[in-house]
Amino acid sequence: MSRIPKPTVRRLAIYYRCLERLEQQGEDSISSKALAQMVHIKDSQVRKDLSYFGSFGRRGIGYDIRRLLGEIQKILGIHKRWNVIIIGAGNIGQAIARFKQIEKHNFQIVGVFDTDHRKIGKQITPGLVISDMSSLEEFIRQNQAEIAVIATPAEAAQSVADRLEKSGIKGIICFAPITLNCNIPVEYVDITVFFKTLVHSVVSQNYNI
């Protein structure tokens, strides 16, 4: 399929947030050089990343910010709204459910699930109540949920992933510290891994500016 480097996709999401800020500040256009400086990379990297998808700039001028925002939206697939469910209403699950930025970026949290009967029925935000896991499959179908966040303990994660995949979920964000066996895309976010890689940089001083 498309031969796009994974780092390129991550950077597109980062360019996107820069462009949003610039637009908000009333800027109209930006050069690859200026954008590169904002994120501490080379300008040639910015141009190469964008060139995988087309020619969005004007030579001598730079990139139109509105236009580029629209193009990156289409590339990433964030021009449409995605319905998201969260499995596990612990610390992280609830934080994600309440996290306003996610909704702003076109991801709508439509459901939160847990197995703990003391939590079920509890309201997390107006209109968002913790449901029982037994209703998971039906809920996914009825609400056309496409993305799921796994915020369960590691032991539960694989069986949850199996159920999600079977129910037609198309992608998973996994906060559980485990590598899943499944055939849909997964993004892993293990917070403790960031702490550990950070202190490695600290002790070895090999941080790259």
Add this chain to the structure above:
Amino acid sequence: MSRIPKPTVRRLAIYYRCLERLEQQGEDSISSKALAQMVHIKDSQVRKDLSYFGSFGRRGIGYDIRRLLGEIQKILGIHKRWNVIIIGAGNIGQAIARFKQIEKHNFQIVGVFDTDHRKIGKQITPGLVISDMSSLEEFIRQNQAEIAVIATPAEAAQSVADRLEKSGIKGIICFAPITLNCNIPVEYVDITVFFKTLVHSVVSQNYNI
């Protein structure tokens, strides 16, 4: 300094969590092949990663799990306890402050700061109360905090980072959606970026099994 690929360091942290689980299950040793299968990579990758740091296995046998846990601890720098402060007691800041896994991995949350006077004094966990930002520098010195988590809005992040760096903080985990200008190691965790890269995989179907 040491020329260790960044992906290698990340994988070490992932091997570490596998080894912890294996140890808990009573296992004594594991081969590179078995470890590789757990995290869906090639066995040669596991051996290569470890070989940057020494020879920890026995040919014909595999790796002693206890031994390897200890070696990776030393490599990553997680054999000692790190004092952590959190700047920003919003959604994410509070979730991190309450996140038990971090404490289990030798990162102790010693302080939480915010500028909102309505939040100051509020107890997050037993013994952890939200402090005013004005006491930041003094607190860092008195409590020998070395790691900071920035969980503020993007607009505040850079000036916070400046204060942290000046006060002797050695590494930053940045949840704010911005690239910081500073001369200490930073790990960026922008949750919305994970959502965006995930849906790119979903729409382009370019997930790697």
Add this chain to the structure above:
DNA sequence: AATCTTTTGTGAAAAAGTGAACTAAGGGGG
């Protein structure tokens, strides 16, 4: 209209990272 400056898009080179294959150990069984 010619020239200058800026900046994009891109092919080629360099660097980084991964994977296959080989060599060297280590233990078990006949």
Add this chain to the structure above:
DNA sequence: CCCCCTTAGTTCACTTTTTCACAAAAGATT
């Protein structure tokens, strides 16, 4: 003791990603 099977450590080839360098545009200036 010899053969066989397993598996770590290492080398080298290959793949991926980044960087360089330059031609092509585009507007500004004289």
